[in-house]
Amino acid sequence: MHRRLPEVREVHIPTLKTDPTFVFDNKLVSTYAALNRGEVKVGVTRMATTEIHAGFFRREADGSITHVQNLKKSRTSGLTEAIRNGLRPSLDLQWSPHAPGGGGYVCADDEYSLAAYRDLNIAVVPCRVLRPKPILGSEAALWIEPKGKLPKLVRTIPPELVAVATYFGGREVGPAIAIPHLRERCEATMARIEVFHKDEGYDVHYHQMLHAVVRRHARALDTIQVLIGQGRREHGLAICRLAYEAFLNFYLDWLAPQLIGPRLQLIAALRQKESATNRGKDPAWDMLTNFTSLLEKTSEKARLSPLGDWFHDAIYHSLSLVVHQSYSELELEAGNFAHDVEQSQENFSDRRLVQCLDMLTAALLTRVSNEVGGPEKVRGFDEVSDEKP
Structure with a gap:
């Protein structure tokens, strides 16, 4: 366990x-x-x-x-x-x-x-x-107070967004070059986790979690690259949203490993066992006090993310239209009986996709690298108010 x-x-x-x-x-x-x-x-x-x-x-x-x-x-x-x-x-x-x-x-x-x-x-x-x-810091903060023997969330404060880490900066790099480079960064980070970890009698799995998060992100990058190569760009964008939501969970977990990790684990277990007839009735939900809303609402997690509301606002709506199959996606192929239709890049260009994956990967790997004894080398991307993905 x-x-x-x-x-x-x-x-x-x-x-x-x-x-x-x-x-x-x-x-x-x-x-x-x-x-x-x-x-x-x-x-x-x-x-x-x-x-x-x-x-x-x-x-x-x-x-x-x-x-x-x-x-x-x-x-x-x-x-x-x-x-x-x-x-x-x-x-x-x-x-x-x-x-x-x-x-x-x-x-x-x-x-x-x-x-x-x-x-x-x-x-x-x-x-x-x-x-x-109540002041902004370099990372988000969760204010808690006792509620009997359990902590209750009373306030959340987002980080002060000065710059967003990136590997490519403002350079325009195509997916065929950018994605393999980001994948290699993931591989190097996983290797560093394995070198840092010592398994000497502690039954604690924090480093295994870090490794799994990076491995899953690397797999997402792999899948996006394969799908784009096969002309399945729409499906690649759905995987991009999956990677973004995984990062939001990781960030809160990283912020407070002993507080948030066990609660994310409990929510997952409760959601897996519930059905339409017993939703929310398990008394174990009481252990979460009022953390459930924060840990399950993407918009709440995005507000506290080091990528900021601006990143969420710039990409999430477009990616959600793809994932939830907006009728506009169907209309791309409903004009004739062609089997292969050129997919529009109007809403999410290759440049935008690379910027998104670049910032997402850098935000993840810089924090994972911090945990294993050294900073990940990235560039500061300062134009957060003007240069959006």
Whole structure:
């Protein structure tokens, strides 16, 4: 069975040993107490490690600021091993006005996880921002609060869309050249996942999920190329939409692997077993609280996507007309009895298709590559408001 977390065991508090040299962050202790009472919202997101300060900052009686760190570098090896086995621990962050540069996010309770991520060159990491601010970040954010023992979604914030990654930039490249190149990028990324992964006793399948997502995307590219070559361009466009929707699911999963992945898995299991007569009646739906709408509505997921609403608006309607077999598709072949009819490219040209697949593949592979120790080399495509697919 697909798992995201290793087996959890109960430990009695009196048996725990504490480090006598550990310096507590009283502000964080207070926040955790309020969180336990259900009084604190949490922003689940991804953040660059360069934006995070290890430890915390404390104002002394004389007005000076002290940077406190509890990290003992020799103790990070266990966490680096766990991450290479597929674990993706979330870092708890708080905003500190005492951080350099007028304030910043501090990581007082998860210094070892932060250090392990840095050791492995994983640059953008899962975080829980305690008492988040309603500001745009480089990645989307999901605000949650307790609902009994289960989290409830209270707000979603899209990422700040500055640039969209692309391999080809503004260059015009035909499908016959572009698609095999994108396919090769997928193959290289899959190889990197296999090299990074260590299977040493952790029953966690995060890296297998990454590999499967890239493999399925590569297969979609293969199929699109074959269909275009056989004059079945309409069917290739349907596969393009399939790849786009797969990416939207992947992005939310990548954003919060321990929160979203299990919920996507549960929704899939419930949808597979339901019928027209028992739709929505399984009590397991209650476990999802109000996450179902976000995880099942394409428009909701698209709003949070790093490709943005503009990308969704530019391609989704056209691709949906193909998938849902708009009468205009039938009219292309209903004018005579010819067996082979030249398919119109008016609504979705080859140039538009390549741009779509280019941005989609780059958005996927940059994030997968981040998970296995290094950035994928892409170009920034800045003209997001003018140059649409």
